[in-house]
Amino acid sequence: MERLGLVTGAASGIGRAITERFVADGMRVLAVDIDAAGLAALQREFADHVVTAECDVTSEASVAAACATARDLGGLHVAVANAGRGAFSPIVDHPLEEWQAILDLCLTGVFLTVKHAAPVVHDGGSIITIASLNATQPSAGMSAYCAAKAGVVMLTKVAAMELGARGIRVNTIAPGLVETNATSAFFMVPGVVEEFVENTTVGRFAQPADVANMASFLAGDESSFISGSLLPVDGGAATKRYPDLPAAFARLVAPIE
Ligand SMILES: NC(=O)c1ccc[n+]([C@@H]2O[C@H](COP(=O)([O-])OP(=O)(O)OC[C@H]3O[C@@H](n4cnc5c(N)ncnc54)[C@H](O)[C@@H]3O)[C@@H](O)[C@H]2O)c1
Numbered sequence: 001m002e003r004l005g006l007v008t009g010a011a012s013g014i015g016r017a018i019t020e021r022f023v024a025d026g027m028r029v030l031a032v033d034i035d036a037a038g039l040a041a042l043q044r045e046f047a048d049h050v051v052t053a054e055c056d057v058t059s060e061a062s063v064a065a066a067c068a069t070a071r072d073l074g075g076l077h078v079a080v081a082n083a084g085r086g087a088f089s090p091i092v093d094h095p096l097e098e099w100q101a102i103l104d105l106c107l108t109g110v111f112l113t114v115k116h117a118a119p120v121v122h123d124g125g126s127i128i129t130i131a132s133l134n135a136t137q138p139s140a141g142m143s144a145y146c147a148a149k150a151g152v153v154m155l156t157k158v159a160a161m162e163l164g165a166r167g168i169r170v171n172t173i174a175p176g177l178v179e180t181n182a183t184s185a186f187f188m189v190p191g192v193v194e195e196f197v198e199n200t201t202v203g204r205f206a207q208p209a210d211v212a213n214m215a216s217f218l219a220g221d222e223s224s225f226i227s228g229s230l231l232p233v234d235g236g237a238a239t240k241r242y243p244d245l246p247a248a249f250a251r252l253v254a255p256i257e
Contacts, residue, residue, distance in 0.1 A: 003027045005219065006066070006076050008057050008113055009083030011038025013180030014130065017208030018080055018215045023049040025216055030073060032057075032066045033083070057083045057109035060116075067116040078219040079117035081110040082130040085182055086145040088245065099144045106148035107155070114159050114170070124167040128218050129156045130211075131172045133234045139242045141249070149174075153230050160228030169227035173214050176234030177205040189252050195243030201236030 005022045009015035010031035016038075019029045023046055032055035033039050039052040051073065055066040070076050084106040087098050110129050121127060134142060135149035153172055160170040177183060177196040186192045196205055214233050217223050232238055 001074075003077040004030060004070065004073055004075065005078035005080065006030045006032065006070050006113075006117055007080045007082060008032050008055065008066075008109070010052075011035040011042060013182060014175065014178060014208045014211045015080070015082040016042065017212040018082065019046070019050060021209070021212035021216050022078070022219065025219070027078070027219075028073075030066070030070050030076075057081070057113055058104045060112050063109075063112040063116045067120050070117070071120040076117060076121045076125060078126045078128065079113065079121055080128045080130070080215060081113035081117075083109055083113075084130060084132075084148075086134075086142060088141045088249065089143075090141055090246070091143045094143060102144035103148050103151075106145060107151040110152050111155060114155070118159070118163055118168065121163075121168055125169075126219050126223070127159065127163070127168060127170040128215055129170070129172040131156070131174045131230065133174055133176045133232065133237055133242070135172075135174050135230065137238055137242045139245050141245050156230070157228045164227060169218075169223070171218050171223070171226060171229045171231060173211060173218070174230050174232045174234060174238075175206060175211045176200065176232070176237040178208055178211060179205060180208060189248050191251065192243055192245070192248045195248065196237075199237045199240040199243060200234065201239060204235060206233060206235065 005027050007019050010019045011033035019031050022029050029050045031050045031052050034056050043052045056062045131152040132149040134146045135153045156172040
């Protein structure tokens with residue numbers, strides 16, 4: 001039977017690369033996102049191998065509807081809670097609405113995806129959440145994102161405990177800097193990418209396919225003894241020091257001499 005995977009935030013970046021990799025692995029993918037144009041492009045490219053649906057992971061009704069579609073398609077073998085974004089602001093200036101928006105998307109969105117996907121994941125299936133290097137390595141100016149991603153790690157462990165009896169494994173991937181739309185600002189500020197690269201042991205930043213490789217591994221049987229784990233895909237960055245983002249962004253707004 002063709003395996004079915006759910007990927008949230010599938011229209012761009014890491015989610016798109018995971019969708020592409022799952023299709024290459026012989027899976028069918030229910031690709032969901034709030035970006036209708038991005039989903040349409042995905043549909044054109046992958047035709048019958050993907051089913052697309054608009055879904056806002058911060059809305060319980062929307063996530064429940066996407067998971068009902070997954071059930072109608074025969075149930076899930078893999079679910080990937082990927083949708084997320086960051087925000088930059090020192091805590092003392094952080095607007096509460098933005099704090100809440102990041103927590104809603106990056107933490108509650110993952111909770112809702114796991115909550116509604118788990119009942120339609122077949123016994124023995126795999127659930128993957130996308131955390132970040134920032135789940136373990138803090139960045140000044142990214143309090144909401146760091147807190148949300150740290151929360152994803154613990155949520156993942158609890159989900160692994162609760163779903164283990166059904167043979168469902170739940171793991172989280174913690175990527176370092178990946179070149180996507182979400183990180184385009186880092187590539188525009190002189191010196192930031194260099195600091196990220198300096199923070200790795202392998203001397204480069206990642207492409208979305210690097211994360212998709214790990215997702216493919218976690219989706220398959222070769223990872224059958226791995227659950228409740230945080231798997232870094234960060235080029236060794238966790239051994240070093242996160243870039244000084246406040247200093248970098250201050251350079252951006254400093255007057256040119
Ligand atoms: N790019 C990196 O360096 C990096 C590093 C660590 C972790 N991550 C994490 O990887 C995940 C994907 O990030 P990316 O870099 O591919 O970003 P991206 O901006 O390229 O893609 C994110 C996708 O999520 C979608 N999305 C946003 N809000 C949504 C919502 N409410 N419901 C459904 N979909 C929504 C967007 O439309 C977009 O298609 C995020 O959770 C991010 O925090 C990224």
